[in-house]
Amino acid sequence: MKQPLDYMYVFLRVLFALAMTGGFPAHADDQGAPDEILTLRQALDWVLLHNPELAASSHGVRAAEGTVRQAGTLPNPEIEIEAEEFGGSEERKGYDAAQTTLSLSQSVELGGKRGKRQRVAQSEARLAGWAYEAKRLDVLAETKKAFVDVLLAQGQLKLAESLLALAEDVRQTVAERVKAGKVPLLEETKASVEAVAARIARDLAMRELDAARKRLAATWGGTAPLFKEAGGDLDFIQEIPSMEKLSASLDDSPAIARWKDEVALGQRSLALAKAERMPNVDVSAGIRRFEDDGSYAGVAGISLPLPLFDRNAGGILAAEHQAARAEYEQRAARLRAMTELVEAYSQLETARAEALAIKAELLPGAQQAFDAAQTGYREGKFGHLEVLDTQRTLSEAKARSLEVLAAYQKAAADVERLTGSPLNTIQ
DSSP states (O other): OOOOOOOOHHHHHHHHHHHHHTTSSOGGGGOOOOOOOEHHHHHHHHHHHHHHHHHHHHHHHHHHHHHHHHTTTTOOOEEEEEEESOSSSSSGGGSOOEEEEEEEEEEOOOHHHHHHHHHHHHHHHHHHHHHHHHHHHHHHHHHHHHHHHHHHHHHHHHHHHHHHHHHHHHHHHHHHHHHTTTOOOHHHHHHHHHHHHHHHHHHHHHHHHHHHHHHHTTTTOSOOOEEEEOOOOEEEEOOOOOOOHHHGGGGGGGGHHHHHHHHEEEEEEEEHHHHHHOOOOOEEEEEEEEEETTTTEEEEEEEEEOOSSSOHHHHHHHHHHHHHHHHHHHHHHHHHHHHHHHHHHHHHHHHHHHHHHHIIIIIIHHHHHHHHHHHHHTTTTOHHHHHHHHHHHHHHHHHHHHHHHHHHHHHHHHHHHOOOOOOOOOO
């Protein structure tokens, strides 16, 4: 079982990340972004250091830590110099009859306001830590999905290139048979059309890959991808944890665990609001000089506002309802997260089952049918239409396999985001 998050742990981790980046997200293109073959691990590490949203959230943690420090400070004392009984008429015309007072005053907070204010700030700092953790999981999931899109686009381009090569091969074979007078010219025209369509599909796949690579680079703030290829295997299907095990880890995820601190914040804010009913006391002490004879005397005072009109009733009422709201929001968040997990897990199971079925049954059968059709065509047993039909079936099966594998990986990313537990589905 994972331990509850400590916001100081998050704060220290954020400090390390900021130290590595100089305190702000640099453009990855200018800072030695990954090149050549990019692995998922490299992409995730890079995005943790350079993602602008994550950097903004990390500064939120640091800001909350500053608020905690400030909440524990005492009010500053005040020094006052006062002169009176001068600049008048007769014997008070000059300064000889004046009185000069030097005093120091201090506001004293009653009702434990300072301690309660600190506890409120500490709860807010913990929530800032949870916000950072939630953003981190979101960014990692988005990055993994973007990485999957690149792997998918690479696979689709590879498939499109193989289909183009195959279409050109079929066109050449048909052309030879037309030249030999074995098939009509119409067969060659059809084969040429198929080759043109395959070339258009290849060009489209190239553009889609370029767009996917740019989307991946954008996750770490890059404007242009420097890596040449994403390295990884979509076709890595493993046993997935049970729903019971994943739902048990849900309570430790930021989406759920943060509400414990939200409830605590509501209760602490209510305690502070009640403490603010009690006014603060201002005490002062000083010394007074009488200019007419050069004598001195002490002065002291105390002031206390009378809580006749403002007893912070509105603030207390608001804090009471905020505390109650947090408790209901906690229940709602649990239900919402469980619903999302059930949906993501269902998509994961469905995609996994379909991917295994395609790999075990559909692809071998489609490949066998295509090989047989090609052989039969060369031997004159089948026509061009039979070859095209089996070719289309095989390409559709391969394309569907890629799409299902990508859906499986993206569903796994959603499960990881919701539970905070890595499934390690890409090798």
